[in-house]
Amino acid sequence: MPAEQLSEAAYDRLRRRQWLAGEARADGVERRTLLRMLAAAGVIAAPTAGALLTARPALARTAADPGAAAGPAAGPAAGPVPGIVKPLPAEWFVPRGTNAEMRFDALRDGADGAPVGRHIPVERFFVRNHTSTPLIDADGWRLKLFGSGLRGAPTADRPVEFSLADLRALPAHSISALIECAGNGRSFYGSQQHQTVPGTPWTLGGIGSARWRGVRLADVLRRAGLTRDAVDVLPSGLDPEFTAGGVSLGRVRRPLPVGKALDDVLLAYEMNGDPLTPDHGAPVRLVVPGWVGIASIKWVGSIEVADQPLYSPWNTDFYRLFGPDHPAGGSAPLTTQVVKSAFELARGAVLPAGRSHRLHGRSWSGAAPIRRVEVSVDGGRRWRRAELRDEPRADDWTRWSVEWRPAASGPYELRARAVDRRGNTQPEVAVFNREGYLFDAVVVHPVTVA
Numbered sequence: 001m002p003a004e005q006l007s008e009a010a011y012d013r014l015r016r017r018q019w020l021a022g023e024a025r026a027d028g029v030e031r032r033t034l035l036r037m038l039a040a041a042g043v044i045a046a047p048t049a050g051a052l053l054t055a056r057p058a059l060a061r062t063a064a065d066p067g068a069a070a071g072p073a074a075g076p077a078a079g080p081v082p083g084i085v086k087p088l089p090a091e092w093f094v095p096r097g098t099n100a101e102m103r104f105d106a107l108r109d110g111a112d113g114a115p116v117g118r119h120i121p122v123e124r125f126f127v128r129n130h131t132s133t134p135l136i137d138a139d140g141w142r143l144k145l146f147g148s149g150l151r152g153a154p155t156a157d158r159p160v161e162f163s164l165a166d167l168r169a170l171p172a173h174s175i176s177a178l179i180e181c182a183g184n185g186r187s188f189y190g191s192q193q194h195q196t197v198p199g200t201p202w203t204l205g206g207i208g209s210a211r212w213r214g215v216r217l218a219d220v221l222r223r224a225g226l227t228r229d230a231v232d233v234l235p236s237g238l239d240p241e242f243t244a245g246g247v248s249l250g251r252v253r254r255p256l257p258v259g260k261a262l263d264d265v266l267l268a269y270e271m272n273g274d275p276l277t278p279d280h281g282a283p284v285r286l287v288v289p290g291w292v293g294i295a296s297i298k299w300v301g302s303i304e305v306a307d308q309p310l311y312s313p314w315n316t317d318f319y320r321l322f323g324p325d326h327p328a329g330g331s332a333p334l335t336t337q338v339v340k341s342a343f344e345l346a347r348g349a350v351l352p353a354g355r356s357h358r359l360h361g362r363s364w365s366g367a368a369p370i371r372r373v374e375v376s377v378d379g380g381r382r383w384r385r386a387e388l389r390d391e392p393r394a395d396d397w398t399r400w401s402v403e404w405r406p407a408a409s410g411p412y413e414l415r416a417r418a419v420d421r422r423g424n425t426q427p428e429v430a431v432f433n434r435e436g437y438l439f440d441a442v443v444v445h446p447v448t449v450a
């Protein structure tokens, strides 16, 4: 783990301990100031310490809550990211504030010595939490639908309800889908383009692919009495309210146009053949194929269906593009993900000299199947076609590899770039936006041959 990450995590843990012990205020540090400090350190988006002080959903305890007695939550406070339940071994993850980034180099090293396949095992899948993982009692859980876009306009206090058993009784569908954070690759705005952006400094591991099983959101909406006037649906999570700058922004929630909701969105209760685990949204989450990860609301508790556009901070202040090259007042809310490529190799890896190496990687696009991948080992002067190891498909990434025999020892810059079937490419430079979303430029991957 890079020293910078370690100290950041340690700092975060220390501040959280002090906060919980009531010492932060005694230090003269107000909660507001703490949040600003954490934000400035690039630790968050998510002030877990603050979130602990806000109201929690009735059915949920949270993994970060030391008062949340026994049960599966007992261990995680000791881990590198207190709000996450599952173990986060350093070989598989880089802790990033309240989140855990998947290490691409670990994909060469799967179970039984074989590399990890197209889908990422649940225990290796990245986690992006605004606050902390809630532990929800699946038997007491109900999905509550309400709003002006449903027949009879049920209100939030008298919603249409579905239990988990109700959902499991509906026709089941399975899909492959990538979940990718809109901020994946964000750190390269800084390291490659010298542009300062706030938020989680992901390299390329804010992504995972899985097989999801559940019911179509369309089926549930129709059964709940969807009307032809419905415009937007607003799924809302049961995790603690998200607090920024000392102000609660409420539950994590982001509206989705009814067109997408009826198209290919799943209410998933299984991931890779097993019931969802707490960190990935148990008992039920949305999976919104091709779109930025924030659309795929975890721990969904309610869905408002409205006959007029809906708004939340997640489609107004966040997850839109602001900056000189974007419309005044910001772009439309982000939807489809961009093209990216990653080597399954550590940054700064040392490769033995005097022999040939097979370089492996993956490329993906939210818009279309990958058409072509090229690799350069000489700083971007010459490019070679990589061999595609998967039949490219719209719903998943494409694995590839290329043989390389370095001519001499020394430092090298590897690059990979992909084109999708709609012609979306990876430019030399990503267009800047204030929050550092959608980094699609070619990433420089340094290695040493020795």
Ligand SMILES: Nc1nc2c(c(=O)[nH]1)N[C@H]1C(S)=C(S)[C@@H](COP(=O)(O)O)O[C@H]1N2
Residues within 6 Å of the ligand: 125, 126, 127, 128, 129, 130, 131, 179, 180, 181, 182, 208, 236, 237, 238, 239, 252, 279, 280, 281, 292, 293, 294, 295, 296, 297, 298, 299, 300
């Ligand atoms: N309720 C809720 N849903 C959420 C989030 C969250 O913090 N709370 N994070 C979102 C973001 S920003 C991403 S990228 C994905 C991450 O999903 P994962 O943790 O299963 O990888 O979940 C999304 N759904």
Ligand SMILES: [Mo]
Residues within 6 Å of the ligand: 128, 180, 181, 182, 183, 292, 293, 294
């Ligand atoms: Mo995200």
